[in-house]
Amino acid sequence: MDPALKRQILLEHYQNPSHHGLVENRDYIKINTNNESCIDNLDIMYKIEDGKIADIRFDGEACAISTSATSIMIDTFLGKTLEEASEILENYENMLNEKEYDEKLLGDLKLYCDISKQPNRKKCAYLPFESFKKVLESQRRNG
Amino acid sequence: MKREDFPILKNDLIYFDNGATTLKPQVVVDSMIDYYTNYTANAHRGDYDNSLKVDMKYEEVRTKVKNFIHAKSEREIIFTSGATDSLNRIVFGYMKTHLKQGDEVLITKAEHASNVLPWLELEKEIGIVVRYIPLENHLVTMENVEKSITEKVKVISLAHVTNVLGDIRPIAEIGKLCQEKNILLVVDGAQSVPHRKVDVEELEIDFLAFSAHKMLGPTGVGVLYGKENLLEEMKPLEFGGGMNASFASSGEVEYKSLPSRLEAGTPPIAEVIGMGAAIDYLEEIGMDQIHRYEIELKKYFLEKAKEVDKLVIYNPDIESGLIAFNIDGVFSQDTAVYLNHYHICVRAGNHCAKILKEDLFVKNTCRISFYFYNTKEEIDQLITVLKNAKDLFQIVLS
Structure with missing residues (x-):
């Protein structure tokens, strides 16, 4: 993709992210996700209904990469089943770790395909997905 | 320079990013390479030339540090792994045995983690109470220090210069007040000792902690300064070689005197020598x-x-x-x-x-x-x- 266009999309997601703002609702699973660099700090909340991701909301302070990745992750995950989403997660991880992945599954998450060249930013691009992993774990625990 | x-x-x-760590001049690196290349030996051990040379070089640095911060004696200078280590020794080696439940320690909300977390741990362990001196527009004022002091306050522990805003605390005045009120003053000097003259006598500091790597020296070494009578009562947190005078299977143990008693194990010899070269370099500039x-x-x-x-x-x-x-x-x-x-x-x-x-x-x-x-x-x-x-x-x- 044209680098300028790519930046344009990421910037749009950073400045006007999807589903920004938390809600007061007990049907959501809320996860705080702190980057190990101790600076990015996002709250992400998930509503899971019948094994599907019905809604995701988020708020907090984070860098442009983390924030845009959260916004794009939300757009990509909404309406997917947990199985579909975890397959996306797996492919996204593979992309960040420079392994083989199925780019058709990733949609706009592909925009981070070059991030592995900047190891210090990889964590930022992965930040929202850490929270989703915790959601998967809690779902597994609760059967 | x-x-x-x-x-x-x-x-x-x-x-x-010198608040995090500083760059190293070649003379500091060379002094460490010289030790590793030309006279490697352990300190306080053998009776051969190189070991003697190491002893001299190592103890010379103690004198340099003593003069650098204007301590009274070499016995007041303990080499540690850094400011964090020094602060932990103050809290767990001294305060733990000298404070009791209900005693209060004053810090502020602008302290570095290493001047907060040890105190919070001690609070959990023995029931001291950690209180925060209110900041006035982010700064420590004498008025707020005075207002915060109660009968129960036994320690005030502050950074001399903070690492977020760089503000300089009125340590001399606080030191004077602490003397009058019989309160111990602990100073985290990590951000001050590298950048300005710090005179422990003039400032009436009881304990001072700082790191070499923030003042041109190597990582892995720092200093714990304490007034001699206080260090005499400090409990070592580590026991082993170099700090004992004698021990027997009956359990009878005798420890060495200061400063060796508080430096168990083989010390970071190269790093201490590097710190000495850094102090020389700083003093030459002034x-x-x-x-x-x-x-x-x-x-x-x-x-x-x-x-x-x-x-x-x-x-x-x-x-x-x-x-x-x-x-x-x-x-x-x-x-x-x-x-x-x-x-x-x-x-x-x-x-x-x-x-x-x-x-x-x-x-x-x-x-x-x-x-x-x-x-x-x-x-x-x-x-x-x-x-x-x-x-x-x-x-x-x-």
């Missing part, structure tokens, strides 16, 4: 000169910064070589990534002072921290890059 003394500066690098020059750099930056739109500076009035700032509307880490693109090193984050945000209302800042090898030309380059920050996301997102 010559910039040529710092080989790393030959690279295309503007290093403004600590007052360093302090004056850093303030001059900050004034220069503030003047130039007027030319930059959207720059928010949180500590313009604080006289030190530290600047906390943000570009309005830009997350601090993005600013740091942008500056890194131009090989300018600044720190983004909360600088290990996580509870300060409760008072500062800004969670994260970018921090510039100068040292004497920084120049006005480097500041000019920084200003140029900040002026062009409209390209910031072009770079951060590419």
Whole structure:
């Protein structure tokens, strides 16, 4: 993709992210996700209904990469089943770790395909997905 | 001082993160290589030439440190692994056996983690009470110190200079007050000892902690200063070689006198020698000169910064070589990534002072921290890059 266009999309997601703002609702699973660099700090909340991701909301302070990745992750995950989403997660991880992945599954998450060249930013691009992993774990625990 | 003394500066690098660690002059590196190459031996051990030389070099540094901070005796200088280690020894080696349930320790919300967490642990362990001196516009004032003192306050523990805003605490006045009220004064000197003259006698400090790597020295070594009568009562946190005089299977143990009693195991010999070379280098320039020059750099930056739109500076009035700032509307880490693109090193984050945000209302800042090898030309380059920050996301997102 044209680098300028790519930046344009990421910037749009950073400045006007999807589903920004938390809600007061007990049907959501809320996860705080702190980057190990101790600076990015996002709250992400998930509503899971019948094994599907019905809604995701988020708020907090984070860098442009983390924030845009959260916004794009939300757009990509909404309406997917947990199985579909975890397959996306797996492919996204593979992309960040420079392994083989199925780019058709990733949609706009592909925009981070070059991030592995900047190891210090990889964590930022992965930040929202850490929270989703915790959601998967809690779902597994609760059967 | 010559910039040529710092080989790393030959690279295309503007290093403004001296609050985190400083660059090393060649003489410091050479002094350590010399030990490893030409006279490796353990300290306080053999009766052969090299071991004797190591002993002399190692103990010479103790004298250098003693003179550097104006302590009374070498017995008041303990080598540790750094300021964090020093503070932990003060809390768990001394305070744990000298404070009791209900005794109060005063700190502030602007302290570094290593002057907060040991106290909070001790609070859990023995029931001391940690209280916070209220900050006045982020600063410690004598009025608030006096107001915070109760009958129960036994210790005041403060950074001399904070690592987030660079403000200088009135340690001399606090020291005097502590003497009158029979309160122990613990000072975290990690950000002050490298940048200005610190005289433990004049400031009436009971315990002082600092690290070598923030003052041109190597990592892994630091200093614990304590008044001799206090260190005499400090319990070692580590037991083993080098610190015992004799022991027997009956359980009878005799420990050595100060300072050896508090330095168990083989010490970081090369690092101590490197720290000695760093102190020599600093003293040759002069600590007052360093302090004056850093303030001059900050004034220069503030003047130039007027030319930059959207720059928010949180500590313009604080006289030190530290600047906390943000570009309005830009997350601090993005600013740091942008500056890194131009090989300018600044720190983004909360600088290990996580509870300060409760008072500062800004969670994260970018921090510039100068040292004497920084120049006005480097500041000019920084200003140029900040002026062009409209390209910031072009770079951060590419």
